[in-house]
Amino acid sequence: MxxxxxxxxxxxxxxxxxxxxxxxxxxxxxxxxxxxxxxxxxxxxxxxxxxxxxxxxxxxxxxxxxxxxxxxxxxPQGGGGGGGKILRSVLTIAVMVAAPYAGAALAGAIGVTSTVGIALVTAGVAFAGSALLNVLVPPPVPSTSLNSGFGNTPAASPTYSLQAQGNQARLSQPIPVVYGRHIVYPDLAATPYSLYQNNEQYLHQLHCIGQGEYDLEQIRIEDTPISSFEEIDYEIVQPGDAVTLFDTDVVTAPEVAGQELLSTGDGGDWVGPFVVNPAQTNCHQISVDIVMPRGVYYANDSGGLNNRTITWQFEARQIDDDGTAIGAWQTLGSETLTAATNTPQRMTFDYAVVVGRYEVRALRTDAKDTSARAGHELRWGGLKAVLDQTPDFGNVTLIAMKMRATDNLSQRSSRMVNCLVTRKLPVWDEVTGWSAPQTTRSIAWALADIARSQYGGKLDDSRIDLTQLKALDANWQSRGDYFDAVFDQTVTVWEALSRTARCGRAVSFMQSGTVRFVRDEQRSIPVALFSPRNIVKNSLKIQYLLASDDTADSVTVEYFSKETWQTAEETVSLPDSTSDQPARVRLFGCTEKAQAIREGKYMAAANRYRRRLVTFQTELEGLIPTYGDLIAIAHDMPSWGQGAEVTAVDDNVLSLSEPLEWSEELGDHFISLRKADGSVSGPWLVLPGETPNQVVLQDELDFTPYTGELQERTHIAFGAGEKWSTLARVTAVRPRGELVEISAVAENPVVHTADQ
Missing domain, CATH: 3.10.20.30 (Beta-grasp domain)
Structure with a gap:
């Protein structure tokens, strides 16, 4: 000792x-x-x-x-007002310990305002399908977007909505954040544009995969690997690197759309001027597209083609942000083309200019041959400018694609680029700290990234329970639980944490300004013992949540299958249940069939076996347990064992303050004792003593009970078999003046074995 x-x-x-x-x-x-x-x-x-x-x-x-x-x-330092005020500060912080799911706030967020509705949300009832109960880890609820309620309709997800799948410029929408392994249809990071080279049209598209770094497993056009398209060149651009395949900051003047150019001798004149770059921008290069839609030729009498020549000229001048000219017209280029072909001719001319804002005009300088035998038409196909700035795309991964237009690559398929990627995240270790980003599907490090990142909570490491995340990561990895999801719509940090943790059967909560995490898993050792000796008189309340006609008998889990990358579902039930009335739950972030089935069985078991809610008040020792902790409750009112105090210790004989009731029909009897720090010692096998107030220990205790008068004497809980108390999981800790109210749900080990 x-x-x-x-x-x-x-x-x-x-x-x-x-x-x-x-x-x-x-x-x-x-x-x-x-x-x-x-x-x-x-x-x-x-x-x-x-x-x-x-x-x-x-x-x-x-x-x-x-x-x-x-x-x-x-x-604790600060606060003033003496110890009483400090105590109130401690109790105020304790409110955050045990209320990770504020029922009223959540109910309001999803439009539930009635008293009954708020109570149901607090108890963890899902509204999709039949009623499904899980007080400790509430079932997933519909997402609450930040765009809701502000007059804005959230854009459809290009990942999870079949109608929205494709590459698009999602203006004013968040840059996607991908975790784990997932398929993505990357957004357009810049306006696509076309150029002509060797009479071939090339489409330039810049795609943004998402925030951070990724390992690209596969790039496809619709369902076909990109390797099948020889006409596509691409470049993967890591965060902070520059795009080298083509210029990315290019603007196109929409006013230029195939106008025909004619010489003044043909009754034509200058076409334009058209402004090439917007106000408050400067460019250093101007590009013009010229198209001869009928080719350039003259059909001779023998059936052959003779040469024809076309000449034209482009001029530009600087303008200010109001569109007022601040310079004279300058010749960009005087071009000539001589050919004998009936193949349409398309070409792009690039002109370097002094940095500034410009307008451009064009004129044909030769007479058009209007003969039916001639192909001599000239049209202005496009006008573009390369802006004089280095774009900062931020900490994102990009894909630059240069696509040559062919019969193999249609306009529609060019907007169906998708990638199979796995996120790279730093991994934390107690000794070495954070590693370099590495490929991972971990739930734990996704949670850490949400809390730490600039697009997330921006929290310091000291405000995240990294030690617990490390332990949970080992558990999740051993079970094969992963988080594979794309956040491409605006959500709060707390909702992102909740949805991510829920995929691992866990919840996130705040305690003393620190984000903590707890997983619902089997626990055998209670952290505290509460009996009539430390439960406030008449404060114990037990609520039985009885099944009704709306209670689900099974669970249908919707998940995003990694096999088809479409929504799939699995309906699971307990062995002795039917599947007549399933509750439908969407498990965001789950792509594994086995994981979906495990979680479905767990939710079905929690729905059946966790239906006793216990509330009681105690003194400051009520601050010992936190959310999800296992506690032992002994009380004679519901026949949860018997309580007493140890009044004397004589070798292996304990004298108690109350007589005990024994029942031979119930088998062996056990006693558990509360230690000075509130933890539980036992249960220990005991036999009757010489008096009803005595028990004889069959093993040596691991501590010495206190029997004096200077502090509370050691409490005990006594009963037959496992009936010396009931075990419960803490769901809330609330200060009530100088007292503390604890809410818990009675535990049942079947909840943790149903998915095996």
Whole structure:
């Protein structure tokens, strides 16, 4: 047996910010501090000896025995108003500990305003299909877009809507964020434009895959790999790199649309001028497209083709932002083409200019041969400018594509570029910190990216529970649980965290300004024991959520299949259930059939076996558990075991404050004890003692119960088999003045074995 000295550096995170030291020989408090090299604490610190505050003047007198616990707690700073105000601050923070799903706020967000409706949302009832209950990890609910309620209709998702699939310029919409492995139809990052080279038309398209870095597994045009299209050149541009395949900041003058050019001798005149670049922009290159739709030729009497010549001229002058000319006309180029072909001729001419804003005009300088035998028509096909600036696309991955127009590549298919990508994210380690971005489908590191990134929560690492994420990541990887999703519509950071965590059977919540995560998984050791000794009298309430005609008997899980990249569904039920009334749930981020089935079985089991809600009040020890923790509740009112205090310890015999009731028909009886830190010791097998107030332990305890008068005596819970208490999972912790109210849902281990 060793004594313990606890150093709590952060009272808001006692489980993390602490050091524990063993004391193996009697020593005073002051002597121990001297041996540890602590003359005085840097911040106000109090000392608790077995739970009782001890003044500094007593530290040299009190000896730490082998069964004693000494705790040094650094006090919260600021706030003023004395300890009462500090206590209220602590309790205020505790509100955030246990309310990750604020029922009223969520109900309002999805349009539910009635009292009954808000209560249902708080209890975790899904509105899609039949009623589905899961208090601890609420079923997915319809997305609440930030665009809703502001007069804007969110644009359809190009990923999850078949009607919207394709490459498009989604103006004023968010840049997509992809996690895991997924197919994407990348948005247009710049206005596409065409140029002519060697009488071939080339379409230039710049696509944005999304924020961050990606591993591109495959690029396709509709369903065909891009390798089947020899007429396409492409370049993958990593974040921060420049596009080298073509100019990206190119603007096109829409007014130029195939006007015919005629000479003044034919009654023609200058065509234009047309403004080439918008106000408040400058260009350094002007490009003009010329088209001879009938070719250039003269058909001679022998059936052959003779040469014909066409000449033309382009001029440009600078203008200001108001369109007023600030310079004289200057010749861009005087061009000539001589040919004997009836094949349409198309060509682009590039002209370097002094940086500025320009307008351009064109004139044919030779007479048009109007003979029916001649192909001598000249048209102005297009006008473009390369802006004089270096575009900053931000921290995104781009694909630049140069496509030659052929029969193999239609106009429609050129807008059906899609990619199979896997996101690269940094991975955190306790020793080495963050790694370089690496390919991952991890739920944990997607959550971290949402919380840390500039497009997400922008939180410092100190405000994210990275240690817990690391542990959860190992669990998710071993189960084969992944998050493969595309956020291409505006959502709040908190909704993104909730939807991502839900794919891993987890929830995110705030505690002391830190984003934390908890997964619903089987737990065997309660973190705290509550009995009539520390439950406020008449505060225990039990609510039974009875099944009704609307209660679901199965779950239909919609997911986005990685096999077809379309919505698929699986209907699952418990072994002894039918599938007559399934609840329909869309599991965002799930692409694995096996994962969808596991989650469906879990939701069906939670819907059946978690229908007892428990609420009670206690004192400040109610701050020990947090959201999702397993607690033990012993109370005689619902026959959840019997409670008492330990009044004496004689070797392996415990004397109790209350007589106990034994039942031979129920088999072995057990006792559990509450330690000084609120945790549970046991259950321990016991036999009846000489009196009804005594029990005989069959094993040695792992601590010494306290039976004195200076603090609360050790509490016990007693019962037959597993009936010494009921186990519950905490769903809320709410301060009530100087008391704390705990809400929980009765646990059932079947919830965690139903998906096996």
């Amino acid at each position: 060793f004594a313990c000295v606890h150093m709590l550096h952060n009272p808001f995170m006692p489980a993390r910010g602490r050091d524990i030291f063993a004391v193996d020989h009697p020593i005073t408090i002051r002597e121990w501090l001297d041996e540890a090299g602590i003359t005085e604490f840097e911040r106000p610190t109090i000392c608790l000896f077995n739970g009782e505050a001890v003044l500094r003047e007593q530290w040299h007198k009190i000896i730490i025995g082998l069964s004693d616990i000494v705790t040094f707690i650094t006090l």
